[in-house]
Amino acid sequence: xxxxxxxxxxxxxxxxxxxxxxxxxxxxxxxxxxxxxxxxxxxxxxxxxxxxxxxxxxxxxxxxxxxxxxxxxxxxxxxxxxxxxxxxxxxxxxxxxxxxxxxxxxxxxxxxxxxxxxxxxxxxxxxxxxxxxxxxxxxxxxxxxxxxxxxxxxxxxxxxxxxxxxxxxxxxxxxxxxxxxxxxxxxxxxxxxxxxxxxxxxxxxxxxxxxxxxxxxxxxxxxxxxxxxxxxxxxxxxxxxxxxxxxxxxxxxxxxxxxxxxxxxxxxxxxxxxxxxxxxxxxxxxxxxxxxxxxxxxxxxxxxxxxxxxxx
Amino acid sequence: xxxxxxxxxxxxxxxxxxxxxxxxxxxxxxxxxxxxxxxxxxxxxxxxxxxxxxxxxxxxxxxxxxxxxxxxxxxxxxxxxxxxxxxxxxxxxxxxxxxxxxxxxxxxxxxxxxxxxxxxxxxxxxxxxxxxxxxxxxxxxxxxxxxxxxxxxxxxxxxxxxxxxxxxxxxxxxxxxxxxxxxxxxxxxxxxxxxxxxxxxxxxxxxxxxxxxxxxxxxxxxxxxxxxxxxxxxxxxxxxxxxxxxxxxxxxxxxxxxxxxxxxxxxxxxxxxxxxxxxxxxxxxxxxxxxxxxxxxx
Numbered sequence: 001x002x003x004x005x006x007x008x009x010x011x012x013x014x015x016x017x018x019x020x021x022x023x024x025x026x027x028x029x030x031x032x033x034x035x036x037x038x039x040x041x042x043x044x045x046x047x048x049x050x051x052x053x054x055x056x057x058x059x060x061x062x063x064x065x066x067x068x069x070x071x072x073x074x075x076x077x078x079x080x081x082x083x084x085x086x087x088x089x090x091x092x093x094x095x096x097x098x099x100x101x102x103x104x105x106x107x108x109x110x111x112x113x114x115x116x117x118x119x120x121x122x123x124x125x126x127x128x129x130x131x132x133x134x135x136x137x138x139x140x141x142x143x144x145x146x147x148x149x150x151x152x153x154x155x156x157x158x159x160x161x162x163x164x165x166x167x168x169x170x171x172x173x174x175x176x177x178x179x180x181x182x183x184x185x186x187x188x189x190x191x192x193x194x195x196x197x198x199x200x201x202x203x204x205x206x207x208x209x210x211x212x213x214x215x216x217x218x219x220x221x222x223x224x225x226x227x228x229x230x231x232x233x234x235x236x237x238x239x240x241x242x243x244x245x246x247x248x249x250x251x252x253x254x255x256x257x258x259x260x261x262x263x264x265x266x267x268x269x270x271x272x273x274x275x276x277x278x279x280x281x282x283x284x285x286x287x288x289x290x291x292x293x294x295x296x297x298x299x300x301x302x303x304x305x306x307x308x309x310x311x312x
Numbered sequence: 313x314x315x316x317x318x319x320x321x322x323x324x325x326x327x328x329x330x331x332x333x334x335x336x337x338x339x340x341x342x343x344x345x346x347x348x349x350x351x352x353x354x355x356x357x358x359x360x361x362x363x364x365x366x367x368x369x370x371x372x373x374x375x376x377x378x379x380x381x382x383x384x385x386x387x388x389x390x391x392x393x394x395x396x397x398x399x400x401x402x403x404x405x406x407x408x409x410x411x412x413x414x415x416x417x418x419x420x421x422x423x424x425x426x427x428x429x430x431x432x433x434x435x436x437x438x439x440x441x442x443x444x445x446x447x448x449x450x451x452x453x454x455x456x457x458x459x460x461x462x463x464x465x466x467x468x469x470x471x472x473x474x475x476x477x478x479x480x481x482x483x484x485x486x487x488x489x490x491x492x493x494x495x496x497x498x499x500x501x502x503x504x505x506x507x508x509x510x511x512x513x514x515x516x517x518x519x520x521x522x523x524x525x526x527x528x529x530x531x532x533x534x535x536x537x538x539x540x541x542x543x544x545x546x547x548x549x550x551x552x553x554x555x556x557x558x559x560x561x562x563x564x565x566x567x568x569x570x571x572x573x574x575x576x577x578x579x580x581x582x583x584x585x586x587x588x589x590x591x592x593x594x595x596x597x598x599x600x601x602x603x604x605x606x607x608x609x610x
Binding site for chain 1: 337338340341343344347348351352354355357358361369370416417419420422423424427428429430432435438439442444445446447448449450451452453454455456457479480482483485488512513514538541542544545548549560563564567574577578581584585588589591592593596599600
C-alpha cells in the first residue's frame with residue numbers, strides 16, 4: 001500500500017495518458033469479469049421471469065413435458081376462486097397489521113435506546129438479537145408460547161382469570177398469533193434502521209424546541225417523526241414486500257388452516273404448484289402478486305415523496 | 313454553572329461531574345429493562361423449556377427455573393433426528409454460497425464500477441431489474457430448470473441434491489450492486505498508479521481494491537450467510553429426502569414428529585439457533601451496518 005501511495009506521489013499521470021493506457025483491453029477484461037455472474041443470473045434470474053409469464057397462460061403439472069396453451073383461463077379462474085380471494089384478504093389484513101405494528105414498536109424502542117447511558121450497548125444487543133432468529137426458529141418458539149394447554153400465554157391469562165384460548169387452532173385468532181410472532185421477529189431490523197436514522201438527528205433541534213417550551217411528546221411529534229420519515233418510508237416498503245410474501249410461519253404453524261383462516265397468497269400458490277401440481281395456475285397467481293407488489297410499492301413511493309421530509 | 317461560583321476549587325476537583333452520574337443511574341433504565349425483558353422472553357422461555365423434564369413443561373403454575381437441568385434433552389433430540397447431517401448440509405450450502413458470492417460479485421461489481429466495456433450500462437440495468445421480482449414468481453421455472461439440468465447437463469445436480477440448493481444462489485444481483493457502490497468510493501488514483509505499472513485488471517482488484525473493501529466484503533458475507541442459513545422455501549421445494557435436508561427444513565420434520573415433546577423440540581431449536589447467534593455476536597457491527605447502511609442508502 002505504501003508503495004502504491006509513493007507511486008501516486010512520484011508520477012502524477014495526466015488524465016489523458018491514463019485513458020489511453022487503459023483503453024486497450026477494456027472490453028475483453030470487462031466481459032471476462034461479468035460473464036460468470038451474468039450467465040448465472042440469466043439462467044436462474046432472468047429466464048424464469050419470462051418462463052413464468054408463459055406458464056401462467058399454460059397448463060402444467062411440473063412432470064409431463066407437454067404444456068398446452070389455455071389462454072387467459074388461469075387468470076379468469078383466479079377471479080372466481082373463493083380460496084384465492086380469501087387468501088388475498090388474509091394477506092391484506094396481515095400486511096395492514098404487521099407493517100404499522102412493527103414500525104411503531106421499532107420507533108418506540110429505538111427512541112428509548114437512543115441515549116448514552118451505562119449499559120446501553122447491552123440493551124441494544126438485546127434488541128438486535130431477533131435479527132439472528134430465523135422465521136422457522138421464531139415460529140417454533142411462538143407455537144410453544146401460544147400452545148393451548150401448557151403454553152405460557154394461556155397460563156399467564158389463567159392467573160388473571162381469562163379462560164384458555166385455542167390461538168393457532170382457532171380460526172378467529174390464528175392470523176393474529178402469526179402477526180405477533182413476525183412483529184417480534186422483525187423488531188431488531190426496525191430498531192436498527194430507526195436507531196441509525198435517529199443518530200443523524202441533531203441534538204440542537206431538541207434544545208431549540210425545549211427553549212421554545214416544547215415538551216417531550218411535542219418534540220417527538222414535531223421533530224423526531226418528520227426527520228425519521230425517510231427511514232419510515234424505507235421500512236414501510238421493505239416490510240410490506242416481506243409481508244406480501246409471508247410463507248414460512250404459515251407453513252410451519254397452521255398450513256393455512258384452520259379452515260383456510262391463515263391461507264395467504266404465497267402459501268396458496270405454493271400449495272397449487274407443489275401439492276396440487278397445477279403450476280400454470282400457480283404462476284398466474286404469482287404474477288398477480290408481482291403486479292400487486294409493483295403497484296403498492298409505486299404508490300408508497302409516490303405518497304412517501306409527498307410526505308417524507310428529506311434534509312438537503 | 314451558577315452553583316460552581318460558590319463552591320471552592322477543591323470541592324469541584326473532588327466531585328468530578330462523571331462520578332455524579334455513577335451514583336444517579338438514568339431513569340431510562342426503568343423503561344429499558346422491561347423492554348429488554350419482553351424482547352428476550354421468547355428466547356429465555358425456549359432455553360428454559362429445553363432444560364426441563366417433560367413433566368415440568370406441563371406443570372401449572374409454570375416452572376420458571378427447572379429444578380435440575382436436563383442436559384440430556386439435547387442428546388435425546390440429537391439422537392431423535394439426524395441433526396448432525398442437517399448441520400453439515402447447512403454449513404456446506406451456506407459456506408459455498410458465501411465464498412462464491414464474494415468472488416463473483418467482486419469481479420462483476422468491479423467491472424461495473426471501473427471497467428468500460430460495450431453494453432455495460434444496459435447489462436447493469438437488466439441485472440438489477442431482477443432485484444424487483446419476488447422469488448415466488450421465479451421459483452416454479454427455477455424448479456423446472458434445476459430439474460432439467462439434473463437430467464440433461466450434470467446428472468449429479470438434480471432435484472434433491474445439495475447442488476440444487478447451491479448453484480442457483482452462487483451469485484446475487486444485490487451483491488453486485490452492493491460491491492459496485494462500495495468500489496466507486498475508493499479513490500481511483502490508487503488503481504491508476506498500479507495500472508501504469510503494468511498490473512493487470514485482476515491484479516488491481518486483488519492487490520488494491522479488495523484489501524480496501526474488507527468491511528464491505530464482511531457485510532456482504534454476513535447478509536449472504538444469514539439468507540442462506542435461514543432459507544426455507546427453496547429447500548422445501550427441491551429437497552425431498554432427509555439426508556439432504558438443511559437445518560430449517562429438518563427442524564420442521566422434527567416438529568411434525570415431536571409436537572408434544574416440547575422440551576426436545578426446544579432443545580433442537582436452540583441447537584439450530586446457536587450457529588446464527590455465534591455469527592451474530594462475532595459480527596454484530598456488520599449485521600447492524602448491513603441493515604442500517606445498505607438498507608437506507610441502497
